[in-house]
Amino acid sequence: MSDVKVQKAMKQHMGLTASRRISNTAIYIVLTIMSVIWLIPFVCIVLQSFRVESTWQVGYVIPRQWGWDNYVNLAKTDFWRWYTNTFILAILTAALQTIIVLCMSYTLSRFRFKMRKPLMKLMLVLGLFPGMMTMIILYRVLADLGLTQKNSIPGLLLVYVASSGMGYYVSKGFFDTISKSLDEAARVDGANRFKVLVKIILPMSKPIVIYTVLTAFMGPWGDFVFARYISMGTSAGKNVAVGMYDWLSQDQIGKNYTMFCAGGVLVALPVTLLFLFLQRYYVEGVTNGAVKG
Amino acid sequence: MKRYSDLEYLRLSKLQKFLYRLGSFLCSIPVAVWHGIKKLGLAIWGFIKGIGLSVAEVVTTFKYGSKPTRLSYFIMGAGCFAHGQILRGILFLLFEAVFVFYMITTGSYWLSMLPSLGILGPTEEKKLIPELGMSVKTTVYHDNSFKIMLYGVLTIFFIIAFIYTWWVNIRQSKTAEKILASGKKLKSGKDDLRSLVDDSFHKTLLALPMTGIIVFTVMPIVFMMLVAFTNYDGSHNGYSNNLFHWVGLDNFNTMLSWTSNTGAGTQSYAATFGEVLTWTLIWAFFATFTNYFLGMMVAMAINKKGIRFKKGWRTILVMTIAIPQFISLLYVSKMFAKNGLINNFLIDMKWIETALPFFEKASWARVTVILINIWIGIPYLMLTATGILMNIPQDLYESAKIDGASGWQQYSKITLPYMLFVTGPYLLTQFTGNMNNFNVIFLLTGGAPNNPAASNSAGTVGYTDLLITWLFKITTGAESQYYLASVVGIMVFVVVALITLVAYSLLPSIKNEEDFQ
Structure with a gap:
């Protein structure tokens, strides 16, 4: 706000271009400071992952002695096992969840049937319940199916995919923007609804498919609470988040802090690269979702 | 709160305008809540009324309906068979058979245990082990409160689904007669299958997602809401130590009471x-x-x-x-x-x-x-x-x-x-x-x-x-x-x-x- 006031005062003395130049400079300064703040943690995490001389937290960032020790040490833990677990989980979740979400959103966007409004209301209400509440029973049910502890990865997959239909809002917003006259034209030409979906709508939906795949792929990397609850007590069934969380606990942080950094870099790398590569679709999706509500 | 007209509002100072808007905002909250509750009440009333109307319809249909329709009150799908819709008839009949079989074999047990959530907890029993030639104390497990509650709820869901299907079966028979009376043709099994990728494509698409949501979201939420009315905790896990039971509103009383709780000084x-x-x-x-x-x-x-x-x-x-x-x-x-x-x-x-x-x-x-x-x-x-x-x-x-x-x-x-x-x-x-x-x-x-x-x-x-x-x-x-x-x-x-x-x-x-x- 004060920037604006300064701007106003300046305007009376100088031409418009000069005042714009000053305000732009101010914006550049602010943006640069912001970029630094936003990047500092990531720079720190990368630098510290190469630190060899000590494994605990210190007051400087640039390592005094560089090396790959932390990365090498990862192989001595179950890290790669967790990593594979999460990777497989993420890929399967991305594939199956996308199918479910697209089925749901396409139907709710395109078809007008009696139960449509009640269904959407029901899902709105269900969304108001804290998901944490159902953790215990899901655990017990999965335990009965033998999908906990060692086998918790298929268990997690089942839970992620089964409840993913609730997150249809963004892609429904996208389908709403595709003109219905296309469907009708194809229907007049004798295509049934299934053909309309496969031949006409899907080829046009690349952005939203990519958005859905991307968000579904990113989910499992960060899921922590439920994954921890159902893999309790075993190492084989953990995902990276659960496994690495313990490294920063009170009694391990002195020993494993830099190893956490190294692991963090390895986890963040594929997700971040994929994300930056597909950023355009993500931005489109987020914007779409917010406008459509 | 006093309401200003537009002209009066414009004459207010900035602070007054702000206070006025804040005041009217706060005043509108109770009204909004009231409207919401009223809407909710109306929706529930509409639901009850709908059920009442359906019951009335079922009764009158039974009184005045044709023979196949009346038969489908007892043998689901009878109407469909009579009208030549074999596929639908088979599905209805199959559903009824599965339901009856389930209710007789296990469903009735879960349902009957639901009010008590189990009677007999784990007991210590002496068991004779022939190899050792002596008896050893072992724990024998009996009822499982958790399972009783889970399957009890599932059974209730199943019963509701059955009643709904039963109702649909009667209605279909009735409408089929109407359609036949007007001289049109009924949908054959082939037509039904074809419509799954066409007119009722939405049902095909929603089947999988909705099943997932019902099993992994709706059911757990219903179950966990019921838990609030029991004493289910670590020392009453319903199977291996103690059974748990219904306690009514006790837990809500605990949560909402102002007397200090068990730990000293808390x-x-x-x-x-x-x-x-x-x-x-x-x-x-x-x-x-x-x-x-x-x-x-x-x-x-x-x-x-x-x-x-x-x-x-x-x-x-x-x-x-x-x-x-x-x-x-x-x-x-x-x-x-x-x-x-x-x-x-x-x-x-x-x-x-x-x-x-x-x-x-x-x-x-x-x-x-x-x-x-x-x-x-x-x-x-x-x-x-x-x-x-x-x-x-x-x-x-x-x-x-x-x-x-x-x-x-x-x-x-x-x-x-x-x-x-x-x-x-x-x-x-x-x-x-x-x-x-x-x-x-x-x-x-x-x-x-x-x-x-x-x-x-x-x-x-x-x-x-x-x-x-x-x-x-x-x-x-x-x-x-x-x-x-x-x-x-x-x-x-x-x-x-x-x-x-x-x-x-x-x-x-x-x-x-x-x-x-």
């Missing part, structure tokens, strides 16, 4: 609940609106004419979204920790002597959490706002400039109303989402610093604990008081639902207001 649950709820609301408010306004400003700054590297700035911020939260949040939380990077650095530099209590003092921790949340949240809001800002018609600004509007006026009269108008529902979901923002709080502070007065044997409660993290702590605490966690969960739902209800009732009025600006 405050009552109601007081703790009040404290946690207050902080949850404060947190949600700040987390939502700091992000909203700052994110919007960043978006405007990046979008400003003449700023270069737009994509570069955006990408830097968006990086934080890409990196899994457990890494970024955990790492940042350790940076701010007592012996973390920042404190170590400041001490090494001799700028401070003792570590700053980022997460040790209540007020520090709360502010730190909100600040770090800004770091997390701005990129999302920046992206959202960028898209919306681009949609604002540019000629609005042009004409405003010609009229001599300053930058601030353009912002407050064009940009902000437009943003609020478009993002109203989004703000609401953000607010409720922040109330349940488990990850940020759990990974940053885990609820710390500890609130000694509120903590008891059931688990610790901290000053940055939200209701949702408290719920988690109760669940995973030493005593695993699931019933209490369930009560908290229901309370969270009530609070969130109330806020949503009020907001939805108020949103249209906000929109109208902006239309006329």
